[in-house]
Amino acid sequence: GAGVSQSPSNKVTEKGKDVELRCDPISGHTALYWYRQRLGQGLEFLIYFQGNSAPDKSGLPSDRFSAERTGESVSTLTIQRTQQEDSAVYLCASSPQAAQGQPQHFGDGTRLSIL
Amino acid sequence: GESVGLHLPTLSVQEGDNSIINCAYSNSASDYFIWYKQESGKGPQFIIDIRSNMDKRQGQRVTVLLNKTVKHLSLQIAATQPGDSAVYFCAENRGGGFKTIFGAGTRLFVKA
Numbered sequence: 001g002a003g004v005s006q007s008p009s010n011k012v013t014e015k016g017k018d019v020e021l022r023c024d025p026i027s028g029h030t031a032l033y034w035y036r037q038r039l040g041q042g043l044e045f046l047i048y049f050q051g052n053s054a055p056d057k058s059g060l061p062s063d064r065f066s067a068e069r070t071g072e073s074v075s076t077l078t079i080q081r082t083q084q085e086d087s088a089v090y091l092c093a094s095s096p097q098a099a100q101g102q103p104q105h106f107g108d109g110t111r112l113s114i115l
Numbered sequence: 116g117e118s119v120g121l122h123l124p125t126l127s128v129q130e131g132d133n134s135i136i137n138c139a140y141s142n143s144a145s146d147y148f149i150w151y152k153q154e155s156g157k158g159p160q161f162i163i164d165i166r167s168n169m170d171k172r173q174g175q176r177v178t179v180l181l182n183k184t185v186k187h188l189s190l191q192i193a194a195t196q197p198g199d200s201a202v203y204f205c206a207e208n209r210g211g212g213f214k215t216i217f218g219a220g221t222r223l224f225v226k227a
Contacts, residue, residue: 004158033215042204042217043159056214091158103149104215106158 002026004107006092012113015084021077021110025094032075033093033104034067043091049075050097079112087114127224134192136221138205143186147208149215150179150190154201162190162203192223200225 005024013019025032034046045059049069060066064082069075079086089111093104128134140148146167151159165172165179165188172179178191188205202220209216 035217042219043206043215045214045216048214093158103161103164106160108156108158 004092004094004105006107006110008110009108010111012115013082014115015082017082018078018080019082019112021090023075023092023107025073026105029094030072030097031095032069034077035091035093037089037091082114084114087112125222125224127226128195130195130197130225130227132195134195134223136190136203136223138188138218140186140188140207142209145207145209148181148188149206151204151206152201153204159204195225197225197227199223
């Protein structure tokens with residue numbers, strides 16, 4: 001597609017529910033990144049994929065967070081048993097490959113609100 | 116701890132003036148730096164980047180300066196326009212390139 005697409009754009013759910021956030025990267029981009037952005041703050045790295053594998057999961061906050069990617073395309077970020085502190089904007093980015101000198105192209109994020 | 120931070124959280128400039136947004140980084144091993152612009156409700160947008168073997172790079176109306184001696188990075192915007200109003204983030208990559216560390220951001224207000 002023309003850019004990185006994320007869905008849903010907004011998600012409101014009750015504490016304790018599971019949520020799935022979706023990212024469609026730019027076609028042909030092999031690298032995909034997930035970030036979390038709390039209100040008024042910078043971006044917190046969560047995980048990245050090179051192809052369908054995730055060499056670095058060190059940014060995932062807890063075992064309630066997981067992510068997968070299939071077909072070197074769509075990725076889903078799943079948060080189980082959501083907590084109020086999970087409320088944030090979740091941003092996805094892609095780049096042609098996971099290498100330096102390759103700016104990341106971001107989607108507009110999913111705004112997650114946990115009641 | 117290691118971090119990329121900003122000297123000024125907000126900056127207000129008159130339309131037509133030049134803007135300078137500053138950033139400090141703490142890891143001397145960082146070798147690639149990027150500036151992003153984020154408008155309200157949108158994802159960050161790449162503006163310009165610079166590698167550690169350079170001290171200046173120019174784009175369209177923007178210039179990035181890198182001072183490795185004092186670990187300082189700045190973004191200069193010439194003839195600032197209302198459309199430049201946004202939050203600006205500096206970010207760094209530390210060899211290998213996959214993990215980008217973002218600073219907290221500076222909000223730029225452009226007064227008409």
